[in-house]
Amino acid sequence: MTTQKRRRSWAEPFKIKMVELVHMTTKEEREKAIQEAGFNTFLLKSKDVYIDLLTDSGTSAMSDRQWAGMMRGDEAYAGSENFYHLEEAIRKYYGYKYIVPTHQGRGAEHIISQIMIKSGDIIPGNMYFTTTKLHQELAGGTFKDIIIDEAHDPDNEHPFKGNVDIEKLEKLIKDYGPDKIPYVSIATAVNMAGGQPISMQNLQEIRHLAHNYGIPIIHDMTRVAENAYFIKTREQGYQNKSIAAIIREICDLTDGATMSAKKDALVNIGGFLALNDEKLFDKARNMVVIYEGLHTYGGMAGRDMEALAIGISESVDEDHIRARVGQVQYLGNKLIDMGIPLVKPIGGHGVFLDAKKILPHLSQDVFPAQTLAAEIYLDSGVRCMERGVVSAGRNKESGEHNYPKLELVRVTIPRRVYTQAHMDVVSESIEEVYLKRNSIKGLAMVYEPEYLRFFQARFDRI
Ligand code: F0G
Numbered sequence: 105m106t107t108q109k110r111r112r113s114w115a116e117p118f119k120i121k122m123v124e125l126v127h128m129t130t131k132e133e134r135e136k137a138i139q140e141a142g143f144n145t146f147l148l149k150s151k152d153v154y155i156d157l158l159t160d161s162g163t164s165a166m167s168d169r170q171w172a173g174m175m176r177g178d179e180a181y182a183g184s185e186n187f188y189h190l191e192e193a194i195r196k197y198y199g200y201k202y203i204v205p206t207h208q209g210r211g212a213e214h215i216i217s218q219i220m221i222k223s224g225d226i227i228p229g230n231m232y233f234t235t236t237k238l239h240q241e242l243a244g245g246t247f248k249d250i251i252i253d254e255a256h257d258p259d260n261e262h263p264f265k266g267n268v269d270i271e272k273l274e275k276l277i278k279d280y281g282p283d284k285i286p287y288v289s290i291a292t293a294v295n296m297a298g299g300q301p302i303s304m305q306n307l308q309e310i311r312h313l314a315h316n317y318g319i320p321i322i323h324d325m326t327r328v329a330e331n332a333y334f335i336k337t338r339e340q341g342y343q344n345k346s347i348a349a350i351i352r353e354i355c356d357l358t359d360g361a362t363m364s365a366k367k368d369a370l371v372n373i374g375g376f377l378a379l380n381d382e383k384l385f386d387k388a389r390n391m392v393v394i395y396e397g398l399h400t401y402g403g404m405a406g407r408d409m410e411a412l413a414i415g416i417s418e419s420v421d422e423d424h425i426r427a428r429v430g431q432v433q434y435l436g437n438k439l440i441d442m443g444i445p446l447v448k449p450i451g452g453h454g455v456f457l458d459a460k461k462i463l464p465h466l467s468q469d470v471f472p473a474q475t476l477a478a479e480i481y482l483d484s485g486v487r488c489m490e491r492g493v494v495s496a497g498r499n500k501e502s503g504e505h506n507y508p509k510l511e512l513v514r515v516t517i518p519r520r521v522y523t524q525a526h527m528d529v530v531s532e533s534i535e536e537v538y539l540k541r542n543s544i545k546g547l548a549m550v551y552e553p554e555y556l557r558f559f560q561a562r563f564d565r566i
Contacts, residue, residue: 116431117423118520121168127151129485142562143478143547145487154485155526157515160453162208162366162373164519167418170370170411177407186409187400190376193413197348197420198325198355200378202385204392207403209326209364210235211396212377216322216362217243219387220286228276229289230268231255231296234495234556236289236324236362241500245286248276255297256509258447258458263338265300265449266293266331268310282317292354293327293334296491298512299432299451301334304342304353311357320381323358329368330452333425348420360384367453370415370519374404432517434524438531444538447512454516457534459492462541468493468507470546474563476513476537479544484533488515494549495558 129137129152141147145158156163166174178185187205194203206212213236221227223244229236230251237247250272254262268290277285288310294300314321332350336342342350355361359381365374377392379385389399396402401409418424429452436450445461459473466472473492480486492511499506515530537544551562 114427114430116427116520117421118167126154128154131482134482134485138478138481142551143474143565144558144561144563145477145481145489146559147562148481148487152485153481153487155522155530156487157454157517157530158487158489159514160367160516160518161364162371163521164366164370164372165521166370166372166411166415167520169418170414173410173414174407176410177405179406181401182398183400184406184409186406186413189413190409193416194376194378197351197416198328198361198378199352200355200361200380202379202382202388204377204379204385204388204399205402205404205409206375206377206392206396208366208373208375209324209362210239210375211403212362212364212375213239214395215377215388215391216360217245218391219384220322221245222286224284225286226276226280226284227287227289228268228273228285230266230291230302231294233291233295233324234497234558236291238555240289246500247289250276250288251294251297255294255300258298258445258456258461258510258512261448263301263334263449264303264306265297266291266302267306268302270306270309270313273310274313277313277317277319282319285317285319287320287322287359288314289324290321290358291324291326292331293452295327295453296495296510297451298447298456298510299327299330299453300447300449301331301338301452303339304335304350304357305339307354307357320359321357323355323361324363325355325361326364326367327453328354329419329425330429332420333429334452346420347422347425351420365412365415368419368519369412370419371408371412374408374412376402428519431522431524431527435515435517435527435531438527439534442531442535442538444534447510454514456491456510457488457513457515458511459513460511462538463544463546465542466544466546468505468511470548470566471563472546473511473513475544475547478547478563479537480513480533483537484529486515486530486533488513490514490558494561497557 221243360379445458447456496506547563
């Protein structure tokens with residue numbers, strides 16, 4: 105007889121009240137669609153997609169409580185009641201003092217970059233994100249990556265691959281001088297590294313170092329709840345703390361934040377900039393009226409702010425976050441069992457396939473990850489996205505491609521949208537493509553936009 109406890113299954117902490125029908129396509133339809141989209145999954149029409157894993161951004165299912173909140177939108181131009189609810193939720197759960205609502209994350213990135221960065225400044229950060237880095241550059245700054253080396257190695261199982269290499273940060277501060285560094289840009293659950301968390305201990309060390317030099321920390325808190333879940337499950341001393349308490353502790357170690365509320369905060373549109381410094385807040389409020397809208401709506405409708413206030417409270421729920429990350433882990437573990445190379449540990453918002461390893465016969469000049477994403481769509485109508493050389497863009501000075509170490513396909517899971525059966529279909533399709541990997545040929549870029557090229561670039565088969 106065994107004394108071991110029997111493992112029990114568990115399911116999502118919600119039931120389904122409304123469904124959206126999806127269209128199943130034929131192989132011929134998909135061939136036509138991907139050609140028309142220039143082999144770029146961003147250019148596919150959503151009606152041609154069966155399971156949409158392009159992004160977890162703005163694609164979550166809202167709860168009945170959020171939908172009820174939508175009906176309570178106060179669409180006054182100024183001083184909407186919903187703004188005050190949102191402000192209250194942000195202060196309660198995140199602890200930042202002042203908030204500036206924006207239409208989405210990049211609206212907040214634009215404002216913070218314009219008010220803090222001067223020409224010639226250096227912005228250290230734990231791996232770049234596409235829009236964040238571009239706004240820093242447009243403000244005259246240069247982004248410098250200070251993430252630990254392990255983050256660039258898909259096979260390294262470091263539990264906190266979002267951590268900053270403290271020596272790299274200190275060296276940058278000494279080389280350029282603290283006056284050239286307007287802030288340290290710290291993301292939780294680092295997107296481009298594969299949804300990898302930063303540890304509380306590392307954040308404390310960054311804070312200590314940066315504040316010694318008088319440099320503030322600006323937190324990209326887009327996926328802060330997922331990061332908190334990994335701290336709770338992986339970092340010593342946090343097992344008995346609530347997700348809400350961990351989130352608050354993270355935010356308290358930073359001086360301000362940009363938020364794309366379209367991810368962890370469970371809404372389809374919205375974001376904000378949050379600050380503790382009153383003078384900076386004043387500058388931000390002056391900017392928001394130029395680019396976003398009045399400081400009490402910043403590009404969001406009243407109803408959107410209400411849904412967001414409720415979404416923030418739901419996002420810190422223990423059962424919610426366990427099921428959310430649990431579903432991503434379920435898909436990732438299935439793919440690992442199939443022998444498919446991917447970024448380990450499995451991240452919080454998606455599974456990142458290692459296109460370099462899956463298609464070793466393709467050089468980065470023929471875009472392996474772009475090719476793999478197109479092949480997966482062709483196989484099953486599952487849509488994912490490139491996170492490799494196309495996303496990395498070109499070097500600001502030389503004009504050459506940036507060749508990132510990570511050449512990935514992101515299989516991103518929207519929150520509360522798909523079932524375990526959908527995950528099974530996805531894994532089987534990826535396996536199918538993997539089995540015929542040797543016959544897959546690369547792509548050539550035939551149209552390249554100037555900014556954020558991955559969104560609109562077009563390709564053709566070689
Ligand atoms: N920061 C991070 C870490 C993000 O992942 C995103 C968006 C942004 C900022 C910008 O926010 O889209 O609301 O303007 N990421 C999306 C994605 C686009 O698919 O990962 P936004």
